[in-house]
Amino acid sequence: MPHTYEYPRAALTVDCVVFGFDGGELQVLLIRRGQEPFRYRWALPGGFVRVEETLDDAARRELEEETGLRDVFLEQLYTFGTVKRDPRERVVSVAYFALVKPGAVTAATDAAEAKWFSVSDLPSLAFDHIDILATALTRLRGKLTYQPIGFELLPPKFTLTQLQRLYEAVLGELLDKRNFRKKALSYDLLIPLKEKHQEGPHRPAQLFRFDPVKYERLKKKGFLFEI
């Protein structure tokens, strides 16, 4: 059913930069395009915004449709609106960035032609998606240093070393173990569990979980979480 307007209108899309962490490197989830333009090229998951859904809803819907992921940390990033970013017609894209835990990762990747890529070894991307990705990376780095969003990238139970590896991967620098642990624990957001994480012939590591209640409380005060 066609729709007619007095003036030409841009098409509106959402694109999601989905970050994951495999324990060593920061990863991005990409899907292989099936149609022109940029057929067979890797691209960010995304698609057209429907006229009766919010932008956030559109991002969540497209993410689930194309990757199987749901209930993830999702936040609006930036809106990309240069005139020629899509060769067909004017398309404005509201970009989102998402953080997913390793659990969600394996469940999702077999749902579609989606694949994780290390951010340090990316293929050529469709449209201006490399710019969107770069913007998302900058935002992630910035955010990580003042908000405890790292937990969104780790399993529900994690060790302090895993948390440190994540920070090191995202920030691109090595951190001092003792200072990191001091700082991370000082916010009182990590709850030690009774369990330990045994892996290999060495001392097992204490497992922690994140305290979402204290997190919400701190968030209202406009807190910081600087590492």
Add this chain to the structure above:
Amino acid sequence: MPHTYEYPRAALTVDCVVFGFDGGELQVLLIRRGQEPFRYRWALPGGFVRVEETLDDAARRELEEETGLRDVFLEQLYTFGTVKRDPRERVVSVAYFALVKPGAVTAATDAAEAKWFSVSDLPSLAFDHIDILATALTRLRGKLTYQPIGFELLPPKFTLTQLQRLYEAVLGELLDKRNFRKKALSYDLLIPLKEKHQEGPHRPAQLFRFDPVKYERLKKKGFLFEI
């Protein structure tokens, strides 16, 4: 000339939150609407994005058309896309925030039915513009503490006391004079001028200007400017 599409499309607009500083309070520039909906209500300057212009261009164009302002600091803020934010039809708005110097202020206000309001004493606004404004305020506060954008709100020549008053107005707290000056000067971004600012029966104040060259250099390094 009508334009037809296979699926319904949202209309795309830009809205600008323009901040100014009168020496005492933080101000926002609003325009009075001439048409329905929300006729006679105050609203953020803004309008429809043309299909052949970028979002940034649209924001600058609308800002100049409605307020006479040009060559201002302008930065994309957030995109507002709830379904019913405009009672007529689906309208997605890319919000921008702008900072203008007092010089531009007086030149602009008589250009249209635009008026400055103190952020602590706002009228009822059209659409969801009060939400956009709140988002902009939060962003301004956050940004001001780590980037030297305060200069965008001051005249080319300013005193340290003026700069401090601005920070106090935006952050909503009083700052220590000596510590503030120490910090502000430590970044080496303020150039003392030969002139002094004489006003009233007391010691005249040293005038400074902002050093844009050093600013650009620092920006590339990903610097901070914390007060």
Add this chain to the structure above:
DNA sequence: TGACTTCGTGTTTATTATACACTTTAATAT
């Protein structure tokens, strides 16, 4: 020339960040 008002300045103390190395603990191999 004295009153008034804002400008401009330095030091001490508290807090936070940084640098740095050895003991503990469990699994595994012998």
Add this chain to the structure above:
DNA sequence: ATATTAAAGTGTATAATAAACACGAAGTCA
């Protein structure tokens, strides 16, 4: 059982930064 292995876990001294705080200087105006 004992030795080996490898990561876990921990404390202190020093440097850097932030915070608290008060008074003389420089002009105008009566």
